[in-house]
Every structure is written in C-alpha cells, then in structure tokens.
Amino acid sequence: MDDMISITVVDRDGSEQQIDVPTDINLSLMELLKASSYDILATCGGMALCATCHVQILAAADSLRSPSDQELDMLDTLPDADDDSRLACQLRLTNDNDGLRLKIKGALQ
Numbered sequence: 302m303d304d305m306i307s308i309t310v311v312d313r314d315g316s317e318q319q320i321d322v323p324t325d326i327n328l329s330l331m332e333l334l335k336a337s338s339y340d341i342l343a344t345c346g347g348m349a350l351c352a353t354c355h356v357q358i359l360a361a362a363d364s365l366r367s368p369s370d371q372e373l374d375m376l377d378t379l380p381d382a383d384d385d386s387r388l389a390c391q392l393r394l395t396n397d398n399d400g401l402r403l404k405i406k407g408a409l410q
C-alpha cells in the first residue's frame with residue numbers, strides 16, 4: 302500500500318519488533334511508540350523539552366530530516382546521546398522512512 306511503511310523497533314531489553322505504520326495521519330515516532338505500548342515517558346508532550354523520547358537510529362537515518370537546533374541542544378544534555386541519537390517526538394513519519402530501524406533509549410524517570 303502507498304501510505305504504509307514498515308519500521309523496526311528495538312526495545313531497551315534488545316527485543317525487536319517490526320511495526321507497520323500508516324503515514325497519512327502525520328504521526329510522530331514518539332506517538333507511534335506510545336500507541337504501540339512502548340515505555341516512553343514523553344513528559345513534555347512532544348515539545349523537545351524532556352528528552353525522554355530519546356532513540357538511537359540504527360538504519361535509514363538519512364531518510365529523516367535534519368535535527369533542529371532545539372533538538373540538538375536537548376540531545377546535548379544527555380550523557381548517553383551519540384551522533385545517531387534523535388528525539389522521537391521531533392520525527393514525523395513519512396513514506397520516506399520505510400525501513401527505519403531504531404533503539405529506544407529514553408530515560409524511564
């Protein structure tokens with residue numbers, strides 16, 4: 302189907318799941334992870350202010366738009382952030398993101 306992509310999520314314990322995602326409803330990756338029952342606090346509600354939606358992009362990172370200064374500033378505050386870190390709330394999923402693979406890293410408190 303045109304407006305459906307498949308992404309792979311690796312949880313904190315290493316368990317892995319492929320999820321089919323509709324792209325015609327403008328979901329952020331954070332919203333998708335919460336809707337899929339992953340443990341993501343997202344205390345700021347998606348404003349790039351809490352960093353509890355921290356994910357590490359393992360594949361297809363170049364399908365994502367570049368991070369904003371605000372996202373980069375927030376990632377800078379995380380001791381375990383790396384070059385492939387992103388804030389899931391800042392990533393709107395589009396048809397370009399088919400094959401995205403990521404690991405959940407956000408803090409649980």
Ligand code: FES
Nearest residue numbers: 349351352354390
């Ligand atoms: S939900 Fe708070 S930074 Fe993403």
